[in-house]
Amino acid sequence: MSDTILKIDHLKKDFIIKDQTVEVLKDISLDVRRGEFISLIGSSGCGKSTILKLITNLEDPTSGEILIDGEPVKGPSEKVSMIFQESRLFPWLTAEENIEFTMSKKIPVNDRREIVKKHIELVGLNGFEKAVPSQLSGGMQQRVSIARALATNPEILLLDEPFGALDAFTRINMQEETLKIWEKEKTTMIMVTHDIDEAIYLSDRIVVLSAKPGVIKDIVNVTLPRPRDRSSLDFMNIRRKVMLALYDKESDRNIEYFI
Amino acid sequence: MIGYVKKKQKDTPLKKLINVGIALAVPICVLILWELIVKAGLVKATLLPPPTKLWKTFCSLVSSGKLQSGLLISFGRVVAGFLIGSLAGATVGFLMGLFGIVNKALSVFVNVLRPIPTIALIPLFIIVFGIGEKSNIAVIVVGSFWPMLLNTIGGIQNVDSKLLELAYVYRIKSTKTVFRIILPSAVTSMLTGLRLGLGTAWMSVVAAEMIGASSGIGYMIMFARELAQTANMYVEVLVIGLVGLAIDRILLLVQNKFSRKFKGIAG
Numbered sequence: 001m002s003d004t005i006l007k008i009d010h011l012k013k014d015f016i017i018k019d020q021t022v023e024v025l026k027d028i029s030l031d032v033r034r035g036e037f038i039s040l041i042g043s044s045g046c047g048k049s050t051i052l053k054l055i056t057n058l059e060d061p062t063s064g065e066i067l068i069d070g071e072p073v074k075g076p077s078e079k080v081s082m083i084f085q086e087s088r089l090f091p092w093l094t095a096e097e098n099i100e101f102t103m104s105k106k107i108p109v110n111d112r113r114e115i116v117k118k119h120i121e122l123v124g125l126n127g128f129e130k131a132v133p134s135q136l137s138g139g140m141q142q143r144v145s146i147a148r149a150l151a152t153n154p155e156i157l158l159l160d161e162p163f164g165a166l167d168a169f170t171r172i173n174m175q176e177e178t179l180k181i182w183e184k185e186k187t188t189m190i191m192v193t194h195d196i197d198e199a200i201y202l203s204d205r206i207v208v209l210s211a212k213p214g215v216i217k218d219i220v221n222v223t224l225p226r227p228r229d230r231s232s233l234d235f236m237n238i239r240r241k242v243m244l245a246l247y248d249k250e251s252d253r254n255i256e257y258f259i
Numbered sequence: 260m261i262g263y264v265k266k267k268q269k270d271t272p273l274k275k276l277i278n279v280g281i282a283l284a285v286p287i288c289v290l291i292l293w294e295l296i297v298k299a300g301l302v303k304a305t306l307l308p309p310p311t312k313l314w315k316t317f318c319s320l321v322s323s324g325k326l327q328s329g330l331l332i333s334f335g336r337v338v339a340g341f342l343i344g345s346l347a348g349a350t351v352g353f354l355m356g357l358f359g360i361v362n363k364a365l366s367v368f369v370n371v372l373r374p375i376p377t378i379a380l381i382p383l384f385i386i387v388f389g390i391g392e393k394s395n396i397a398v399i400v401v402g403s404f405w406p407m408l409l410n411t412i413g414g415i416q417n418v419d420s421k422l423l424e425l426a427y428v429y430r431i432k433s434t435k436t437v438f439r440i441i442l443p444s445a446v447t448s449m450l451t452g453l454r455l456g457l458g459t460a461w462m463s464v465v466a467a468e469m470i471g472a473s474s475g476i477g478y479m480i481m482f483a484r485e486l487a488q489t490a491n492m493y494v495e496v497l498v499i500g501l502v503g504l505a506i507d508r509i510l511l512l513v514q515n516k517f518s519r520k521f522k523g524i525a526g
């Protein structure tokens with residue numbers, strides 16, 4: 001097995017909106033190492049979710065290729081799970097039934113129950129196993145969907161703004177949990193986020209995208225040892241780097257002001 | 260106020276009593292007025308029998324057992340026709356909703372045949388099946404087929420595409436997707452189809468019996484007309500309305516119970 005688990009090779013994606021071809025992604029190339037934590041960051045509509053949809057084969061690329069463990073993506077890979085922007089739970093199933101729904105039938109029933117139980121605990125939803133989504137708060141629903149993704153034990157986990165709907169306190173808790181899971185399971189994670197601090201706190205590399213068309217503007221390496229101190233000088237310096245990459249040159253002065 | 264209304268505290272018993280009173284007051288006034296007008300000789304009692312006369316007729320129809328046996332016969336026809344019609348509607352609806360090809364292949368049939376009022380088919384069925392059970396039931400089959408068909412297709416087409424995306428990413432098998440995602444999503448709409456179907460089935464049976472039957476509540480109305488038993492006609496017509504209402508209410512309860520579950524409202 002090579003060190004590269006996911007290879008994105010000169011990826012291009014056009015959408016056709018009202019007979020007009022819109023170039024959403026252009027010439028995206030990225031090699032993701034096994035066990036790496038990558039964040040995708042960029043303005044709204046720049047194509048972050050589209051990249052994840054291409055990796056899961058929900059969309060086909062216009063040109064270019066995606067390889068998982070050297071195999072071109074032709075369908076949804078069993079190595080990949082995804083946490084969507086919205087929790088996408090089945091409203092008629094309880095929390096534990098939702099988590100079990102996507103698990104492989106090859107796993108014996110009793111083992112499946114064990115795994116569900118373990119993941120309910122992991123996301124701190126003990127006591128809510130039998131609750132249906134409408135009885136859970138937005139943040140709790142998202143935690144069920146996180147448990148669902150983790151319970152399938154993927155090699156690559158895609159996260160599309162997974163904590164966007166959570167309050168600041170729960171979000172930081174979930175970041176800690178994600179980090180623990182990542183360290184323990186060695187899952188390769190690719191996360192879309194709007195939160196620069198979150199990206200710096202978690203990632204090995206931060207991929208900064210620009211919009212229209214979406215191209216990779218910059219890749220910021222984060223080599224600080226974990227757990228990272230969000231108020232350290234090194235952390236601030238990286239934040240500054242990401243900010244500068246995110247915003248256009250002419251607004252530099254404004255950015256300086258904010259930093 | 261029309262539009263958004265804040266949830267109120269529970270009505271007090273007194274308020275409830277007043278509400279019931281308001282709902283009953285108008286019908287009671289109408290009945291009294293009706294009785295008085297007929298008694299005063301303003302309208303001929305042979306054309307519009309007074310409520311007291313209708314009540315007596317109702318009682319005698321019940322005690323002789325004629326009303327019950329007529330209703331039972333009509334009911335039997337409704338159940339038979341409704342079962343066949345809604346099952347066929349659900350099956351065809353499922354095929355049309357799930358498979359684009361089937362939908363395209365059948366859409367011309369559906370668009371041309373659906374606007375035909377079921378009653379218009381009665382003479383046709385009498386020619387094809389002869390006077391008797393077959394033609395009666397055929398009318399009901401058609402009457403309950405359409406609502407079920409359209410609501411099944413609608414229910415399937417309204418499945419949340421985000422859930423289907425999720426199923427795709429997690430490689431859920433097609434059969435599981437159909438039975439555990441698409442079917443539950445369509446349940447609410449299909450129950451509406453059942454309720455509307457049973458409503459039209461009840462209306463169709465009466466119409467069918469008036470034209471091509473020698474038993475049942477619809478036939479009883481035509482028979483009473485021939486004997487100029489006005490009071491019987493009024494009673495039978497009102498009973499049809501009440502039975503229709505009862506059927507609808509019962510199915511509404513069933514529907515609410517199920518759709519709460521599938522919309523994910525616990526309770």
Ligand SMILES: Nc1ncnc2c1ncn2[C@@H]1O[C@H](COP(=O)(O)OP(=O)(O)OP(=O)(O)O)[C@@H](O)[C@H]1O
Pocket residue numbers: 015016017024043044045046047048049050051
């Ligand atoms: N199915 C589609 N058909 C047409 N256009 C699409 C489709 N999906 C996405 N787009 C377009 O592609 C662009 C990128 O969308 P995408 O959802 O990837 O953005 P994003 O970076 O995830 O934004 P956000 O941060 O707001 O979630 C948008 O301009 C959108 O209009």
Ligand SMILES: [Mg+2]
Pocket residue numbers: 048049050085160
């Ligand atoms: Mg997005």
